[in-house]
Amino acid sequence: xxxSPFFYFIILLFLFSCKENTTNNINTEAIRKEALNLRNxxxxxxxxxxxxxxxxxxYKSKQLYETLKESGKKDSANIGYILxxxxxxxxxxxxxxxxxxxxxxxxxxxxxNSVYTAEINNRLGIADKELSLYDDxxxxxxxxxxxxxxxxxxxxxxxxxxxxxxxxxxxxxxISLLESILGKNSLNKRYQEIGNVILIDNLGYxxxxxxxxxxxxxxxxEALRIRNEAKDTYGSIESYLHLxxxxxxxxxxxxxxxxxxxxxxxxxxxxxxxxxxALQILISNDxxxxxxxxxxxxxxxxxxxxxxxNNFKNKFAKIKYDxxxxxxxxxxxxxxxxxxxxSLQKAKYLRIVFAIAFVFLAILIVIVVRYxxxxxxAIEFKTSYMTEARIAKKIHDELANDxxxxxxxxxxxxxxxxxxxxxxxxxxxDIYGRVRGISRENNKIETGADFTYSIKEMLxxxxxxxxxxxxxxxxxxxxxxxxxxxxxxISRILQELMVNMRKHSNASIVGIKFENNEKSIxxxxxxxxxxxxxxxxxxxxxxNMEQRIQAVKGTITFDTAPDKGFKAKLxxxx
Numbered sequence: 171x172x173x174s175p176f177f178y179f180i181i182l183l184f185l186f187s188c189k190e191n192t193t194n195n196i197n198t199e200a201i202r203k204e205a206l207n208l209r210n211x212x213x214x215x216x217x218x219x220x221x222x223x224x225x226x227x228x229y230k231s232k233q234l235y236e237t238l239k240e241s242g243k244k245d246s247a248n249i250g251y252i253l254x255x256x257x258x259x260x261x262x263x264x265x266x267x268x269x270x271x272x273x274x275x276x277x278x279x280x281x282x283n284s285v286y287t288a289e290i291n292n293r294l295g296i297a298d299k300e301l302s303l304y305d306d307x308x309x310x311x312x313x314x315x316x317x318x319x320x321x322x323x324x325x326x327x328x329x330x331x332x333x334x335x336x337x338x339x340x341x342x343x344x345i346s347l348l349e350s351i352l353g354k355n356s357l358n359k360r361y362q363e364i365g366n367v368i369l370i371d372n373l374g375y376x377x378x379x380x381x382x383x384x385x386x387x388x389x390x391x392e393a394l395r396i397r398n399e400a401k402d403t404y405g406s407i408e409s410y411l412h413l414x415x416x417x418x419x420x421x422x423x424x425x426x427x428x429x430x431x432x433x434x435x436x437x438x439x440x441x442x443x444x445x446x447x448a449l450q451i452l453i454s455n456d457x458x459x460x461x462x463x464x465x466x467x468x469x470x471x472x473x474x475x476x477x478x479x480n481n482f483k484n485k486f487a488k489i490k491y492d493x494x495x496x497x498x499x500x501x502x503x504x505x506x507x508x509x510x511x512x513s514l515q516k517a518k519y520l521r522i523v524f525a526i527a528f529v530f531l532a533i534l535i536v537i538v539v540r541y542x543x544x545x546x547x548a549i550e551f552k553t554s555y556m557t558e559a560r561i562a563k564k565i566h567d568e569l570a571n572d573x574x575x576x577x578x579x580x581x582x583x584x585x586x587x588x589x590x591x592x593x594x595x596x597x598x599x600d601i602y603g604r605v606r607g608i609s610r611e612n613n614k615i616e617t618g619a620d621f622t623y624s625i626k627e628m629l630x631x632x633x634x635x636x637x638x639x640x641x642x643x644x645x646x647x648x649x650x651x652x653x654x655x656x657x658x659x660i661s662r663i664l665q666e667l668m669v670n671m672r673k674h675s676n677a678s679i680v681g682i683k684f685e686n687n688e689k690s691i692x693x694x695x696x697x698x699x700x701x702x703x704x705x706x707x708x709x710x711x712x713x714n715m716e717q718r719i720q721a722v723k724g725t726i727t728f729d730t731a732p733d734k735g736f737k738a739k740l741x742x743x744x
Contacts, residue, residue: 198238205234209252221259228252250279250286257293266297288317292327304338325351329369341380348373367396375412387416407432407444414451422455572601615661617654632668636678643684647691656742659722663715667695667738675699675736693740701730
């Protein structure tokens with residue numbers, strides 16, 4: 171997936187177009203020649219897949235170019251090109267985050283809207299695709315296509331977009347884009363030979379995944395035939411994997427045959443990712459004792475590639491670190507006397523220790539903050555969900571059956587009679603009143619100057635001839651100093667307590683007492699209802715109150731027993 175014909179075109183372009191500018195300064199010219207020599211050695215080792223050596227040579231070449239000054243400017247083109255090559259090596263070895271940092275650095279050294287920015291965006295797209303950041307990958311591929319002038323080369327990032335669509339399971343989009351690319355009349359013979367078979371295979375796979383099995387199979391089979399005839403051994407791996415996936419639910423034997431073919435070729439070519447994918451299919455297909463063999467191979471191979479890639483990452487970091495230390499030491503030797511070395515080294519190490527401590531502390535703070543934010547969001551979401559579920563249940567239990575009965579009554583009774591109409595209107599008025607009640611229980615909470623009035627008004631709606639509501643010390647609290655979230659929480663919890671009382675308690679006296687403490691607000695609720703077992707708290711809807719109070723870092727406790735009333739004590743920090 172990291173092979174790009176467009177990228178190799180950049181390598182050739184750079185090799186033939188890069189020219190050395192003459193200079194009268196002998197030292198500058200020597201540095202330039204050494205930098206160019208290291209760059210060319212890096213390209214040669216990259217092509218031979220000697221990635222460690224190539225990375226080291228590219229990095230040293232970059233440092234030399236950075237020391238050059240031409241009319242007050244660094245050799246930006248060479249630095250930008252080298253950074254792209256370094257990022258490519260990092261991607262080959264699975265260091266996608268590191269490659270993004272490297273290739274992003276290259277942006278400041280190259281011209282905008284050029285062949286180099288096109289490749290930079292292409293590399294960012296590859297990194298994000300491998301990191302499963304599919305939307306970002308598509309965005310980078312589109313930017314890459316904008317900077318490419320050649321209509322033929324522009325199709326390369328577009329085909330990458332189609333591959334991402336397949337990963338996202340947006341098969342219709344992938345099919346539309348691939349068919350558009352294949353239908354371009356401007357495709358030359360070379361691109362047809364190199365690119366069409368990839369496009370045909372991906373198009374067939376997209377059709378198969380989209381449910382068009384027969385057409386998808388024909389295209390995938392055709393792609394495999396072309397690849398075998400052209401002796402495209404590496405490309406045939408992808409074809410066999412696609413066909414193994416196709417046969418997985420149709421013919422397990424054929425699925426295994428294709429997966430094994432892909433595995434054997436990938437093993438021969440040392441293509442680790444494709445070997446892992448083939449083993450996954452074999453493990454999924456085979457439920458016999460033989461499966462253990464494939465599982466062992468998979469874990470052994472996966473552990474091996476993780477170690478190799480981690481070693482590469484560590485080596486890349488060490489190469490950068492060693493080169494930086496060498497450069498710093500040389501600068502110190504030129505600028506400072508020998509007697510200052512010890513003090514400078516101590517200061518340097520001290521800065522490193524402080525930097526490490528600072529970074530560690532910053533990371534720890536970020537983790538803690540994010541943990542509590544996520545925890546509060548989860549509590550708020552659960553509270554919101556339980557509230558919505560309660561409203562839905564109330565509408566279903568209290569209104570749905572009555573509405574159905576009214577409809578049945580209207581259909582079965584002669585509405586021409588006056589007493590029938592009056593009966594119907596009475597039923598409708600009753601339903602309307604209950605709808606208003608539900609609406610009033612869940613409407614917007616007043617949090618301004620009229621907060622205490624709105625609390626009293628809400629509580630008064632539960633007062634009847636048989637039930638007395640007693641509220642004390644509500645005005646003793648300076649509500650202007652309490653934030654709106656806590657006011658809303660208090661109002662909703664009181665409302666839920668009253669609803670619970672009306673449904674379950676049959677209380678005749680309800681007392682609500684507010685207490686203004688130094689750091690918190692305490693609310694004591696008491697009624698003389700029939701009470702209930704503590705074990706049934708969740709069933710009585712009181713669990714929703716606990717979720718609300720936790721969202722504002724408060725506490726709530728319940729005290730109840732059958733025939734002994736109900737008590738609740740709330741504490742909310744100011």
